[in-house]
Amino acid sequence: MIIIGKMLQQLLSSLGRKPATGRYPFEKAVMPAKFRGKLKFSPEKCIGCLMCMKDCPSGAIQIKKVGEKRFEAVINLDRCIYCAQCVDSCPKKALEITPEFELAQLDRKKLKVVFSPPAANTSPIDASRPDMPKADKPESNATPETKAPGPA
Secondary structure (H helix, E strand, O other): OOOHHHHHHHHHHHHOOOOOOOOOOOOOOOOOOOOOOOEEEOOOOOOOOOHHHHHOOOOOEEEEEEEOOEEEEEEEOOOOOOOOHHHHHOOOOOEEEOOOOOOOOOOHHHHEEEEOOOOOOOOOOOOOOOOOOHHHOOOOOOOOOOOOOOOO
C-alpha cells in the first residue's frame, strides 16, 4: 500500500522540475553528426560499379543503366535497415546519408524512392534553357534566307 503522503510529496517535487521529455512534434529534433537517416543518391557521380547493390544486406537498392554513363537508383525505404554499408562501399560517394528520419507512411508505394539522372544533353545548344540569351537560341522555322544577312 502506498502512503498518500509520500505520493503527494513526489507530486509536489516534480511540479517545479523541467520535463524530462522533448516537445518533439512542435520542436524539431536535432540529430547527431553521424546519424544514419534517409539515403540520398547523386546520379551524376555514379559510375555504375554496383558495389552499393552488392553490399546492401537487405537488398534495398537497385541501380539501372538508363543511358551511356547514366544510372538510376531505386531505393526501397521499407527494406532499408539504415546501416549505411552502401554509403561506405561507394567509391565515388554517389550515396550519402541525411539526417531525415520522419519516413513513416501509410502507403507502401511512397517508400519506394527513384533517383533519376538529369536529362541527357543531346545537342551543344539547348533551346529549352531559359538562361541562354534569346540571340543565341536557334530559330526552329528559320531558312537560310531568313537568317542574319551576310556579305554578298
